[in-house]
Amino acid sequence: MPSSRITGSGSALPKRVVTNAEMATMVDTSDEWIVERTGIRQRYIAGEGETTSTLAIEAARNALDDAGLTSADIDLIVLATATPDNTFPATATKVQHALGCHGGIAFDVAAVCSGFLYALTTADSLLTTGMAKRALVIGAETFSRILDWEDRTTCVLFGDGAGAIVLESPDVSNPAQEGGPGVLASRLHADGAQHDLLYVDGGPSTTQTVGHLRMRGPEVFKHAVVNLASVLHEVIEDAGISSDQIDWIVPHQANKRILDATARKLKIGPERVVVTVDQHANTSAASVPLAFDTARKDGRIKPGDLVMMEAMGGGFTWGASLIRM
Numbered sequence: 001m002p003s004s005r006i007t008g009s010g011s012a013l014p015k016r017v018v019t020n021a022e023m024a025t026m027v028d029t030s031d032e033w034i035v036e037r038t039g040i041r042q043r044y045i046a047g048e049g050e051t052t053s054t055l056a057i058e059a060a061r062n063a064l065d066d067a068g069l070t071s072a073d074i075d076l077i078v079l080a081t082a083t084p085d086n087t088f089p090a091t092a093t094k095v096q097h098a099l100g101c102h103g104g105i106a107f108d109v110a111a112v113c114s115g116f117l118y119a120l121t122t123a124d125s126l127l128t129t130g131m132a133k134r135a136l137v138i139g140a141e142t143f144s145r146i147l148d149w150e151d152r153t154t155c156v157l158f159g160d161g162a163g164a165i166v167l168e169s170p171d172v173s174n175p176a177q178e179g180g181p182g183v184l185a186s187r188l189h190a191d192g193a194q195h196d197l198l199y200v201d202g203g204p205s206t207t208q209t210v211g212h213l214r215m216r217g218p219e220v221f222k223h224a225v226v227n228l229a230s231v232l233h234e235v236i237e238d239a240g241i242s243s244d245q246i247d248w249i250v251p252h253q254a255n256k257r258i259l260d261a262t263a264r265k266l267k268i269g270p271e272r273v274v275v276t277v278d279q280h281a282n283t284s285a286a287s288v289p290l291a292f293d294t295a296r297k298d299g300r301i302k303p304g305d306l307v308m309m310e311a312m313g314g315g316f317t318w319g320a321s322l323i324r325m
């Protein structure tokens with residue numbers, strides 16, 4: 001099966017950095033507790049005029065520049081977010097308009113922290129079946145706008161940001177080749193029975209309010225380690241590789257201890273795990289593409305590398321994709 005390939009990436013962060021020390025002036029917490037339990041040292045928080053769409057647009061422009069393309073080349077935009085600018089229309093259509101892309105397909109995907117994996121897999125399917133030729137796949141969030149800023153068990157964990165990739169269909173530049181770049185295997189899962197462990201207590205059809213994020217952290221933690229290890233093994237088996245062939249894991253950045261535990265289960269050393277949770281905290285759907293762009297731009301992820309992306313979040317939803325760069 002021909003597969004689509006990543007030809008560019010970009011990211012965007014709000015201007016304002018909030019350190020753990022500043023968080024400790026808002027709720028009963030400390031830099032020591034946050035670093036020890038999560039690995040987070042700071043997060044970026046959107047200010048006036050910064051929204052999910054403005055961050056997404058900046059990340060998308062950076063990804064287009066990186067790929068050497070213009071908006072006219074894009075005929076598909078899939079945007080993963082749990083914090084859209086408006087209930088409707090899809091934030092993807094705002095991005096489409098701002099970039100000046102005309103026609104084509106644009107829609108949002110709601111799978112919370114796994115959203116980017118869901119968006120990537122959906123875009124890959126549309127590209128490989130010929131529905132589109134070049135896609136922007138974006139993860140963008142302003143989680144600060146759905147946090148309960150008086151709940152220390154959640155408000156210290158999240159941040160805002162956006163990441164984007166350009167994904168091109170196999171027949172645009174040159175045909176897929178054995179051992180060449182492309183999305184090699186992907187798996188997605190959901191389990192709606194776990195709704196109450198991680199959810200937002202509002203919405204248009206229930207409370208007519210935006211609501212706040214609620215999480216039973218320790219229980220989510222246990223599910224995350226088990227589900228991620230399981231989906232990673234599935235993708236490794238589907239691709240017919242062994243875990244020692246993986247050059248980089250680009251995980252969802254929820255908690256450094258989850259990253260470490262998942263890598264240990266796969267017998268992958270910490271030197272092959274991309275970690276940005278210390279800088280960005282948990283940016284939900286934005287965290288994987290933000291981490292990916294960081295590691296590409298600083299030269300860690302190189303052409304030819306085998307990269308595993310993985311994420312798990314509210315729903316529960318979880319998934320992983322193996323990509324040859």
Ligand code: UT7
Nearest residue numbers: 029030033037113152153156217218220221224254255313
């Ligand atoms: O992105 C979606 C997926 N999300 C995740 O994967 C998150 C998964 N969960 C986690 O990352 C961790 O469970 C947390 C970071 C949320 C919590 O870490 P933990 O080690 O599981 O701590 P805990 O909830 O068991 O709390 C330990 C103690 C409690 O006090 P007592 O009962 O032992 O006296 C909490 O009240 O730490 C207390 N605590 C805090 N203390 C200072 C909870 N939050 C804070 C805080 N500052 N911010």
